[in-house]
Amino acid sequence: MGKYDLKDVRKQQATTPEPSTITELAPVIAKSPRAPGKRSRPDFIRTTVYMRDDTKLKAVRLLQDLKDDRDLSDLIESLVSGWVSEHTDA
Numbered sequence: 728m729g730k731y732d733l734k735d736v737r738k739q740q741a742t743t744p745e746p747s748t749i750t751e752l753a754p755v756i757a758k759s760p761r762a763p764g765k766r767s768r769p770d771f772i773r774t775t776v777y778m779r780d781d782t783k784l785k786a787v788r789l790l791q792d793l794k795d796d797r798d799l800s801d802l803i804e805s806l807v808s809g810w811v812s813e814h815t816d817a
Contacts, residue, residue, distance in 0.1 A: 765800065776803065782798065786799060786802065787799055790802065
């Protein structure tokens with residue numbers, strides 16, 4: 728065994744924690760069940776939209792101030808959906 732091999736073994740021993748330390752530091756936390764997000768739902772697609780920075784900031788701030796449960800994505804979806812309904816025969 729060369730001197731470099733011994734350094735690698737010592738480095739690995741120094742960075743590998745004892746198994747008992749791992750279980751002590753990582754308590755099991757139960758996650759509450761949540762509804763799937765838009766990212767994992769097939770009826771939603773990711774879309775990039777350009778808007779003015781101040782418009783976005785004001786819209787997000789208004790949603791928060793009004794304690795609206797929607798996020799910016801929901802607001803844009805409802806506005807575009809309403810516009811489509813208004814301009815189609817369906």
